[in-house]
Amino acid sequence: MVKILLHGCNGKMGRMINEIVKGDEDAVIAAGVDPYTEVPNDFPVFDSVGKCDVDVDVVVDFSNAGAMDELLDWCAEKQVPVVLCTTGLSEAQLQKVERTAERTAVLKSANMSLGINLLLKLLQDAAKVLAPAGYDIELVERHHNQKLDAPSGTALALADSVNEALNNEYHYVYDRSQVRQKREKKEIGISAVRGGTIVGEHEVIFAGTDEVIEFKHTSYSRSVFAKGAVEAGKFLAGKTSGMYDMGDVIGL
Numbered sequence: 436m437v438k439i440l441l442h443g444c445n446g447k448m449g450r451m452i453n454e455i456v457k458g459d460e461d462a463v464i465a466a467g468v469d470p471y472t473e474v475p476n477d478f479p480v481f482d483s484v485g486k487c488d489v490d491v492d493v494v495v496d497f498s499n500a501g502a503m504d505e506l507l508d509w510c511a512e513k514q515v516p517v518v519l520c521t522t523g524l525s526e527a528q529l530q531k532v533e534r535t536a537e538r539t540a541v542l543k544s545a546n547m548s549l550g551i552n553l554l555l556k557l558l559q560d561a562a563k564v565l566a567p568a569g570y571d572i573e574l575v576e577r578h579h580n581q582k583l584d585a586p587s588g589t590a591l592a593l594a595d596s597v598n599e600a601l602n603n604e605y606h607y608v609y610d611r612s613q614v615r616q617k618r619e620k621k622e623i624g625i626s627a628v629r630g631g632t633i634v635g636e637h638e639v640i641f642a643g644t645d646e647v648i649e650f651k652h653t654s655y656s657r658s659v660f661a662k663g664a665v666e667a668g669k670f671l672a673g674k675t676s677g678m679y680d681m682g683d684v685i686g687l
Contacts, residue, residue: 437672438465439665440491440515442506443498444480445469448520451661452495462669465491468498468506484509492672495664496521503528507535516540516671520547520664522588533678540674544681545588547663550652551637552681558593558639558650559600566601570643571618577628577636585627589637594623597639 439456443449444467453476456462466489467480474480481487484494484506494510494517496503503524510517516539519532535541546552566572576590586609598605605621618624635654640647654660663681670684 437462437669438490438492439463439668440465440484440487440489440494441467441478442484442494442496442502443469443521444476444478445471445474446497448497448657448661448664451657452497452664455658455661455665459665462665465489491515493518493668495668497664500524500528504531507531510541511535511538514539514676516674517542518664518667518671519543520660523584536678537676539676540671540679541677542667542671542679542681542683544663544667545592546635546660547667547681548652548654548659549663549681549685550659551589551592552685554637554639554650554652555593555596555682558597561641561648561650562597562600565641565643565648566597566605568643569620570641570648571620571624572597572605572622573624573626573640573642575626575628575638575640577630577633579632579634580629582629585629586625587627587635587637589635590625590627593637593639594625597623 439462441449441452441464453464456464464478466478466487467476468484469480470482472480472482494515497520500523522545532541532543574590574594576587578587594607605623608622608624634657638651640649667684
């Protein structure tokens with residue numbers, strides 16, 4: 436039985452993960468961390484991870500970037516593996532993630548769904564064929580009107596996957612309104628849409644002469660991310676220090 440510390444337990448994703456774990460015979464939420472401790476739960480909740488005195492096997496984090504530094508320090512000190520699902524981290528925090536992985540197991544993924552992680556691989560195969568043939572690459576992501584970061588972490592992960600396949604020779608363009616010039620060949624355009632209750636849509640476009648190939652992933656419920664996070668937590672518990680991703684979980 437894997438004992439999980441749910442970091443951000445009273446948020447939307449935290450509550451969804453809690454419900455999924457209730458039906459999982461191989462995992463249990465042993466404790467939670469959330470500033471809103473008055474919300475009733477079946478496990479002890481602390482307003483700071485530093486106050487947690489419950490024995491756990493792994494942390495599953497769905498919180499916010501502001502809580503990340505304390506969490507990473509705690510995981511490194513206690514050598515507790517951590518699944519990081521929070522996006523919008525600063526460059527300094529990303530470097531801290533790398534340092535934390537020297538002390539304990541860290542699984543970081545911009546998106547926990549099986550479909551997105553399969554798409555990461557498919558895009559690399561497509562980019563190796565289409566980019567040398569002169570196809571332009573554009574990415575459009577759409578999310579609900581409450582999302583804070585833009586572009587999404589998943590959009591950047593998709594762009595990074597494409598760029599990796601192209602020897603990181605491409606640069607990203609987020610806004611074309613300030614410069615009047617033709618599109619450069621080695622750029623990946625990334626556009627963000629925010630509106631309504633869109634859970635998450637990501638579209639990668641390879642546009643060539645008289646031909647367009649599109650890869651699109653649509654999430655209809657946040658449960659796909661919650662299920663993936665739980666599976667990642669069970670996978671990571673007991674692993675040695677180092678960086679992991681969802682590809683390790685699903686064997687890609």
